[in-house]
Amino acid sequence: MAGVGEFLIRSRGRGRFDWSDIFTYLYLLLGTLIMFLPVLWLVLSSFKTQAGLLRFPPDLLPYDQRTVSVEGYDKPLPLYDVTMPDGTVRQLAQVRRVGLEGQMVDPAAPGEVIKVGIGDRTEVRELRLAWENYTDPLERFNFLVYLRNSIVVTVAATIITLLINSMAGFALAKYQFRGSDVIFVIIISTLMIPISVILVPVFLVITGIGWNNNLLGVIIPGAATPTGVFLLRQYMLTIPDELLDSARIDGASEWRVYWQLVMPLSAPALAVLAIFSVMWRWNDFLWPLIVLSRSELFTLQVGLASFQGELNTQWHYVLAMTVMTLLPITLVFALLQRFITTGIATTGMK
Amino acid sequence: MTREPRQAFTLPPERVTLGARLGHFFYMIYAGLMSVIGWVAEPLQRWVSMKNMAYFFVLPNLIIFGVFVLFPMLLNIYYAFTGGTALFPQDRPFVGGQNFQQIFSCTNFLDPNSCREDRFWRGLYNTVFYVIFQVGGMVALSMLTAVVLNRSIRGRGFFRSVFFYPVLLSPVVIALIWKWILQRDGLLNALLVTLGMERVVFFLNANWAVFWVIFISIWAQMGFYTLILLAGLQSIPHDMYEAADMDGASRLQSFRGITLPLLMPTLLVVLVLSVIRAVQVFDQVWVLTGGGPGTATVYVVQYIYETAFANQIQQFGLASAASVILGLILLVLTLFQLRLGRQSDIA
Numbered sequence: 001m002a003g004v005g006e007f008l009i010r011s012r013g014r015g016r017f018d019w020s021d022i023f024t025y026l027y028l029l030l031g032t033l034i035m036f037l038p039v040l041w042l043v044l045s046s047f048k049t050q051a052g053l054l055r056f057p058p059d060l061l062p063y064d065q066r067t068v069s070v071e072g073y074d075k076p077l078p079l080y081d082v083t084m085p086d087g088t089v090r091q092l093a094q095v096r097r098v099g100l101e102g103q104m105v106d107p108a109a110p111g112e113v114i115k116v117g118i119g120d121r122t123e124v125r126e127l128r129l130a131w132e133n134y135t136d137p138l139e140r141f142n143f144l145v146y147l148r149n150s151i152v153v154t155v156a157a158t159i160i161t162l163l164i165n166s167m168a169g170f171a172l173a174k175y176q177f178r179g180s181d182v183i184f185v186i187i188i189s190t191l192m193i194p195i196s197v198i199l200v201p202v203f204l205v206i207t208g209i210g211w212n213n214n215l216l217g218v219i220i221p222g223a224a225t226p227t228g229v230f231l232l233r234q235y236m237l238t239i240p241d242e243l244l245d246s247a248r249i250d251g252a253s254e255w256r257v258y259w260q261l262v263m264p265l266s267a268p269a270l271a272v273l274a275i276f277s278v279m280w281r282w283n284d285f286l287w288p289l290i291v292l293s294r295s296e297l298f299t300l301q302v303g304l305a306s307f308q309g310e311l312n313t314q315w316h317y318v319l320a321m322t323v324m325t326l327l328p329i330t331l332v333f334a335l336l337q338r339f340i341t342t343g344i345a346t347t348g349m350k
Numbered sequence: 351m352t353r354e355p356r357q358a359f360t361l362p363p364e365r366v367t368l369g370a371r372l373g374h375f376f377y378m379i380y381a382g383l384m385s386v387i388g389w390v391a392e393p394l395q396r397w398v399s400m401k402n403m404a405y406f407f408v409l410p411n412l413i414i415f416g417v418f419v420l421f422p423m424l425l426n427i428y429y430a431f432t433g434g435t436a437l438f439p440q441d442r443p444f445v446g447g448q449n450f451q452q453i454f455s456c457t458n459f460l461d462p463n464s465c466r467e468d469r470f471w472r473g474l475y476n477t478v479f480y481v482i483f484q485v486g487g488m489v490a491l492s493m494l495t496a497v498v499l500n501r502s503i504r505g506r507g508f509f510r511s512v513f514f515y516p517v518l519l520s521p522v523v524i525a526l527i528w529k530w531i532l533q534r535d536g537l538l539n540a541l542l543v544t545l546g547m548e549r550v551v552f553f554l555n556a557n558w559a560v561f562w563v564i565f566i567s568i569w570a571q572m573g574f575y576t577l578i579l580l581a582g583l584q585s586i587p588h589d590m591y592e593a594a595d596m597d598g599a600s601r602l603q604s605f606r607g608i609t610l611p612l613l614m615p616t617l618l619v620v621l622v623l624s625v626i627r628a629v630q631v632f633d634q635v636w637v638l639t640g641g642g643p644g645t646a647t648v649y650v651v652q653y654i655y656e657t658a659f660a661n662q663i664q665q666f667g668l669a670s671a672a673s674v675i676l677g678l679i680l681l682v683l684t685l686f687q688l689r690l691g692r693q694s695d696i697a
Contacts, residue, residue: 020501020601024498024501024503025503027494027495027498028498028503028509031495031509031512031513032509032512034569035512035513035515035516035569035573036512036515038527038528038531038569039515039516039519039527041527041530041531041537042526042527042530045530054535056535056539056540056543057540057543057544058535058536058537058540163410164410164411164414165411167407167408167410167411168407168408168410168411168412170407171404171405171407171408172408175401175403175404175407176401177401177402177404177405180404183408183412186420187415190415190419190420190423192626192680192681192684193419193423193677193680194626194630194680196630196632196651196654196655196673196676197426197673197676197677197680198419198422198423198426198673199654199655199658199659199669199673200426200429200654200658200666200669200670200673201421201422201423201425201426201429201670202418202422203437203658203659204422204425204437204438204439205417205418205421205422205425207437207438208438220414220418221414221418221419222418223414224411224412224414224415224418224419226415229411248400253388253391253392253395254391254395254400254403254407255384255387255388255391255392255395255403256388256392258407259380259381259384259388260384279518282520283518283519283520283521283522283523284520285520285521285522285633286632286633286651286655290655290659301520301521301522301523304522304523304526305522305637308526308529308637315530318526319526319530322523322526322527325520325522325523326519326520326523329518329519329520330515330518333511333515333518337507337511337514338507338511340514341507341510341511341514341577344574344577344578
């Protein structure tokens, strides 16, 4: 306790502890709760059974009714605590329910059937994670196909984005050529044009090429992102020209100057763009929704959205699939969080 | 951007870690791919001059950019003046300003009910309302959070990540997380009932639906802007505060006298980015409320999407006209904010 107290009272090194420090930590505590609790609640809920999800008020942790297998019955029977007429409490398994009466047997002596009013019994519950919420969708729905599509789109799009944007950034940063200013101005001026403004004509172009219902139609259009060109060009401007010239004197071709010298030196900016690209592509919804109409081509996001429409009553599956959708990006963040937060803060771009 | 002098990356031979092996593996793939492209690029350089290789470098980007951004932008304007339901432009009759006329046929512009395209105007007014309150609330909260995180606190890295985490989540995931919490038998209603209050079916009540749409998007996005503002705060030299402290300035005074003016450029960037993002609000809300109850959370992009792709009759011309209007609004907003930025630079 002394440690906690000391920790709480510690302040800006002047030994003075005032209202603003209390406010600071209260704010951060409240903020952490509001930011994390919804996700935590999702994860906890995703491990509850369908029956468990229907309870109100909801349980904090995933409980499930305990079942026992009783001799003479095929299926495991649900277990209840039963208050007997003489006041004693026995644990009985329910065979079936008839109206307001439950027909119970004692798991230890399954011969005799005891009739109990449903008011006299309460469920025996235990903590159990309902992994079937996760495994069932894998068999019953196209979940793995969606996952594969999302991975294909994210990886391919990120590689293409990094390649062509770094090439363009390199050309705009390190060459003086006719039209370079015009190209740069055009690219910058479209920084603010979102795809939602040009939905119809891009859809036309995709249809014209024949990329409707083709993952290429999701991958390619967003690959030439003005943000990426801008970010990489600005970063490559800081690489001294003398370095490039000395490589040229040593006989390196322009292509080798690009991939063996400029690219490794631009690693921090490339990493930031890679993170953005993964985030954009993994989470993209509107564009795949328009391009893909055959369900075997859906990405996770589109699949998830269509699930929640179809499986309106089957929240246990929807929740588990939501967790699986946010898991990859959460793992990446957990591994790289310091790098991501500082990287985005220093480039300050989106 | 300042960079530290790099050190040559060498590994001690006795400790080859898994990370280094993986790094080496990926580098080999990278080098292989690049060498393959080099088989085309290097002969090409002998052909054209060294200087003209620049065109080779910009070309792939330019082609994709031209085909999927620039050309569609021009085509969009043409589409706005055509009618019918055909997708390809050669099959579409030119109808002049009819689409715009249809959108603007209102007896009273302030009352969407009096408009032929009432859903567009509802969407527009809902978007304006959303932009004002979402951006206003989010910038204020991001600012507060950034100031709090900029104090010398324990575990700053942790808290920074906590506030940033929702930024990574997809709109669909965010919508589902909150739908689950806010549903009739959800966590929040359980809390209300435990506190002795009435249960609320949030998404059947227009005011609540609008409130939660704004709240959730602030929840989801504020971490990003907090990070940018925090970086801006950290670039303010510390001795300025010390000097103000010595002159006897209160904290509020030094916030108004030092922090705000020096943070202005960053604040403007945040404002521009968040307004442009807010104008496009769609996917999260679409999964969360579907635009309801009634038309309480229909926004302009949803109108465009429905008009072009989701309705029985696909009115591409009308949708294009609406997106031209949306594009013009974005343009005006950007120019306005650029002007604002220039003025604050002079001041």
